[in-house]
Amino acid sequence: MLKVEKLLKYYRKTLAVDEISFTVNDGEIVGLVGPNGAGKTTILRCIIGIVQMTDGRVEVDGLDLATNEEAVKKLLAFVPEVPTPYEMLTVYEHLRFIAMAYQTMSDFDKRADELLRRFDLDDKRSDFVLSLSKGMKQKLAIACAFVHDARVILLDEPLIGIDPKGVRELKNMILDVKDRKGSVLISTHMLDTAEHLCDRIIIIQKGKITAEGTIDELHQRAQMGRNASLEDVFLTLVEENETIETTTLS
Numbered sequence: 001m002l003k004v005e006k007l008l009k010y011y012r013k014t015l016a017v018d019e020i021s022f023t024v025n026d027g028e029i030v031g032l033v034g035p036n037g038a039g040k041t042t043i044l045r046c047i048i049g050i051v052q053m054t055d056g057r058v059e060v061d062g063l064d065l066a067t068n069e070e071a072v073k074k075l076l077a078f079v080p081e082v083p084t085p086y087e088m089l090t091v092y093e094h095l096r097f098i099a100m101a102y103q104t105m106s107d108f109d110k111r112a113d114e115l116l117r118r119f120d121l122d123d124k125r126s127d128f129v130l131s132l133s134k135g136m137k138q139k140l141a142i143a144c145a146f147v148h149d150a151r152v153i154l155l156d157e158p159l160i161g162i163d164p165k166g167v168r169e170l171k172n173m174i175l176d177v178k179d180r181k182g183s184v185l186i187s188t189h190m191l192d193t194a195e196h197l198c199d200r201i202i203i204i205q206k207g208k209i210t211a212e213g214t215i216d217e218l219h220q221r222a223q224m225g226r227n228a229s230l231e232d233v234f235l236t237l238v239e240e241n242e243t244i245e246t247t248t249l250s
């Protein structure tokens with residue numbers, strides 16, 4: 001289980017995340033949606049520990065990130081918005097390097113073979129990462145996140161640029177994490193996917209949570225019928241909040 005409490009992040013004077021609290025339970029897939037610049041990537045980066053939060057607390061399976069950094073990081077996996085792989089390694093070496101970092105080498109060969117096959121990278125296993133296409137690099141980043149059995153998987157816009165088969169594989173792998181009672185937090189602008197994949201949606205605007213709930217609960221909040229898409233609901237709620245904010249400020 002992932003627990004985030006009063007997460008606050010300033011980049012110098014820019015308030016990116018404003019005391020956000022939420023949890024992702026065991027076996028739950030939560031979608032983080034919101035306009036550009038809302039703070040989604042910052043939240044994920046603070047949880048994984050690559051950006052230092054200004055204040056707040058992150059807990060994984062009862063362990064505090066601040067006091068158990070190494071143990072917590074071993075429980076997490078992260079697919080970044082823009083992958084920055086080690087380009088001078090081969091695809092296979094890259095996967096191996098990540099597995100070594102997580103000290104999960106026991107069934108590495110079998111696992112690597114399966115990941116490379118699922119993401120159509122098996123014929124590229126001996127090629128330098130440098131030579132991969134953009135989508136292939138994205139698939140490698142996803143494969144790296146699944147090379148160990150993380151308790152919590154964080155994905156930042158993972159569906160952009162990958163082909164339909166890759167999208168299908170990734171969705172199945174996310175559902176497998178749910179089945180083994182892991183927690184998944186996924187930021188996405190692809191609302192149709194979020195609607196079908198996520199158990200719960202958190203809407204972020206200007207660093208704050210402005211709505212949260214199951215798809216049905218969000219429909220009720222937006223006072224829209226069940227036929228409305230998540231996109232309709234999202235746009236209604238986001239606009240509503242922007243109107244409230246403008247009215248309050250004026």
Ligand SMILES: Nc1ncnc2c1ncn2[C@@H]1O[C@H](COP(=O)(O)OP(=O)(O)OP(=O)(O)O)[C@@H](O)[C@H]1O
Pocket residue numbers: 011014015016034035036037038039040041042043
């Ligand atoms: N490294 C940085 N230095 C300074 N400001 C930053 C940095 N990264 C993000 N920000 C600012 O923090 C805020 C939140 O950005 P963030 O990247 O978290 O948004 P996002 O919700 O992921 O947006 P998008 O949907 O475009 O990916 C924005 O105002 C952004 O300009």
Ligand SMILES: [Mg+2]
Pocket residue numbers: 040041042081156
């Ligand atoms: Mg982002």
